[in-house]
Amino acid sequence: MTSPITTASKGSKILGMTSIIGFVVLVLLAFFVTDPDIRFHPETGEEFGQFDAVRLLYLHVPMAIVTYLAFVICAIASAGYLVRRTFWWDSMAHAAGEVGTLTCALVLITGSIWGRPVWNTWWEWGDVRLMSTLILFLLFLGYLALRGAFVNPQRAARPAAIVALIAVLDIPLINRSVEWWENRTLHQKSTLSELKIEDLTLFTLMLGILVSVLVMSWLILHRFRVAWLEHIEFEQGVKTAIEERRQVGHGD
Amino acid sequence: MKRLFADIGLITGKDLKIELRSRVLINQVAPFALMILVLFGIALDADQQSLKNFASGLFWISVLLCALMAISRSMTIERDDEALVGLNLSGVDPIAIFLGKTCAIAIQLLVLEIFLGVGIILLYRSEVEDLWLLVSTGLFACIAVSALGTIFGFLASGLGVRETLLPILLLPLLLPVLIGATRAFDDALGVAAVNGWNWFAFVAGLTVILTAVGAGANHLMAEN
Numbered sequence: 001m002t003s004p005i006t007t008a009s010k011g012s013k014i015l016g017m018t019s020i021i022g023f024v025v026l027v028l029l030a031f032f033v034t035d036p037d038i039r040f041h042p043e044t045g046e047e048f049g050q051f052d053a054v055r056l057l058y059l060h061v062p063m064a065i066v067t068y069l070a071f072v073i074c075a076i077a078s079a080g081y082l083v084r085r086t087f088w089w090d091s092m093a094h095a096a097g098e099v100g101t102l103t104c105a106l107v108l109i110t111g112s113i114w115g116r117p118v119w120n121t122w123w124e125w126g127d128v129r130l131m132s133t134l135i136l137f138l139l140f141l142g143y144l145a146l147r148g149a150f151v152n153p154q155r156a157a158r159p160a161a162i163v164a165l166i167a168v169l170d171i172p173l174i175n176r177s178v179e180w181w182e183n184r185t186l187h188q189k190s191t192l193s194e195l196k197i198e199d200l201t202l203f204t205l206m207l208g209i210l211v212s213v214l215v216m217s218w219l220i221l222h223r224f225r226v227a228w229l230e231h232i233e234f235e236q237g238v239k240t241a242i243e244e245r246r247q248v249g250h251g252d
Numbered sequence: 253m254k255r256l257f258a259d260i261g262l263i264t265g266k267d268l269k270i271e272l273r274s275r276v277l278i279n280q281v282a283p284f285a286l287m288i289l290v291l292f293g294i295a296l297d298a299d300q301q302s303l304k305n306f307a308s309g310l311f312w313i314s315v316l317l318c319a320l321m322a323i324s325r326s327m328t329i330e331r332d333d334e335a336l337v338g339l340n341l342s343g344v345d346p347i348a349i350f351l352g353k354t355c356a357i358a359i360q361l362l363v364l365e366i367f368l369g370v371g372i373i374l375l376y377r378s379e380v381e382d383l384w385l386l387v388s389t390g391l392f393a394c395i396a397v398s399a400l401g402t403i404f405g406f407l408a409s410g411l412g413v414r415e416t417l418l419p420i421l422l423l424p425l426l427l428p429v430l431i432g433a434t435r436a437f438d439d440a441l442g443v444a445a446v447n448g449w450n451w452f453a454f455v456a457g458l459t460v461i462l463t464a465v466g467a468g469a470n471h472l473m474a475e476n
Contacts, residue, residue: 082472131427138424145420149413159407162469163421169465 007225015218022211029204030058056114058204062212063107064133068171070100070216071140075168078161087231090157093164094147095223099216101140108137119186128177129187132170139167153234259344263352268359270329277360281321282367288314289371303376308437311372312430315365316397320419322360323401326353327409336409350402350470354463358398365390381442389440389452393433396459399466400425406473429458 008016037054038047077093111130112122124130143163150156178187197205271277292310296302303310330336330353339349369390372378380386404421408414432455439448 131431135424135427138420142417142421142424145417146407149408149411149417158473162403162407162472166425166465166469 005229007222007229012218012221015214015221019211019214019218022207022214026058026204026207026211029200029207030055034058034200034204050118053114053117056110057201058208060107060110060114061205062208063103063110065209066212066216067100067103067107067136068175069213070096070103070220071136071164071168071171073220074100074164078164081157081161082165087154087157087228090154090161091224091227091231092220093161094227095220097140097143097147097160097164098223099219101137101144102219103212103216104133104137104140108133115186124186126184127186128181128184129174130185132174132177136167136170136174139163139170143167153230256345256348259348260352260355263339263344263349264355264359267326267329267353267356271325271356271360276325277322277363281318281325281360281364284321285314285318285364285368286371288317289368289375293375300377304378304441305443307372307376307378308434308441308443310376311368311437312393312434314368315361315394316423316426316430318364318368319357319361319394319397319401320422322357322364323398323405323422324415324418326357326402327405327414331409336406346470346473347467350406350467353405354395354398354402354466357401358395361394361398362391365394378441378443380440382440382448385436385448385452386440389433389436389448389455392452392456392459393429396429396455396462397426399459399463403466403469403473406470425462429455429462432458 034055036052037050039049040047074093074096077089077096081089081093111133115124116122143160146163147153147156147160178185178189182189289310292306292314293303296306330339340346369386373380401418401422404418404425408417408421411417432451435444435446436448436451436455438444439446439451
């Protein structure tokens with residue numbers, strides 16, 4: 001009896017368990033331990049701030065960082081493929097591209113949910129960061145569509161690598177948009193780099209980033225292994241087809 | 253360098269000759285462009301002021317939609333009878349192939365832009381306040397669209413789903429060009445208080461970057 005084909009390994013199981021534990025701790029800290037953003041006007045004493053909506057910081061910001069990371073991995077792996085021409089690099093690019101697209105969608109969704117109570121709008125067309133993030137998402141949707149369009153996945157590798165390398169150029173634009181077009185965005189400047197937050201808020205945010213990176217790594221690892229199994233199956237199919245043709249030839 | 257320019261001229265001339273003989277631009281793309289202008293007019297309920305205010309955006313959306321047709325057409329003529337393989341094996345520099353096809357598409361788009369420009373003046377009653385800004389932006393933006401369109405046309409060529417894939421790949425990257433060109437046109441047509449020349453500089457910068465990226469990507473693709 002053969003063991004079932006699986007994408008899990010001891011390492012990935014540990015990674016998965018660590019991610020789950022980290023996520024539970026993050027939820028506890030983000031929703032129950034950290035304080036809501038409530039400030040008081042120095043003169044009127046009136047309450048203002050983001051209140052409980054600030055808790056989305058622990059999800060939205062880590063997701064954005066993980067999106068950048070996944071797309072950068074995708075670009076590096078794409079460049080690696082163009083240099084090395086091996087399936088390993090292509091699969092890594094594909095896996096990272098897929099996970100990045102997923103997290104990018106989550107960034108847009110959580111951003112929209114956060115924007116409603118804070119900016120009083122679900123979507124702001126004039127916001128450069130929002131628009132450039134949407135463009136990034138659409139670019140990688142195109143990347144995945146291109147990959148899916150080829151019957152032979154190996155033929156998709158080079159065009160997809162080129163598209164990924166072009167698409168990733170949008171990331172510096174997104175990152176710097178709040179500095180370059182500060183009067184055309186509702187987003188604030190980088191909270192992290194200027195260390196505007198501290199203590200438990202900073203710790204929870206850091207934990208959120210760590211957990212998101214772990215989840216991303218776990219997803220990429222499994223997606224990479226799925227792609228690898230698909231590759232083996234495809235190669236096996238080609239070998240079988242050639243063998244059958246040979247048999248037919250011998251039969252003649 | 254002289255050889256490169258000669259090759260670019262050769263490829264551009266070849267594509268334009270095919271275009272002149274087949275008349276796809278005149279018989280199919282131009283009527284399609286006109287149809288888009290008319291449909292926008294109907295969709296906006298023939299509100300003349302709205303049409304005038306949105307003319308720049310409608311113009312550039314029409315250009316982009318027509319560009320998709322022109323690019324698809326330009327790639328189809330290379331796909332038939334494996335012409336692209338023959339072209340690559342002919343010894344012509346891949347950069348010259350890329351730039352030649354880009355020039356051919358750009359010239360066709362310029363003709364379409366003039367046609368659409370006349371269309372928005374006649375149908376939407378737009379008034380030109382800064383002709384130079386209009387012409388400069390139109391020229392650079394159409395080069396950007398053509399350069400990127402050529403490279404993505406190559407990427408998607410040979411695929412059965414080329415027609416549906418091309419817009420998905422191309423349009424997101426062209427959004428900054430669309431934004432810049434629309435703002436510059438808004439100023440040139442006097443419908444918005446923006447500095448159109450700043451937006452033109454943005455479009456021109458993008459054109460240089462996209463053409464360089466396209467040439468680089470084409471170099472990688474040519475090894476196929």
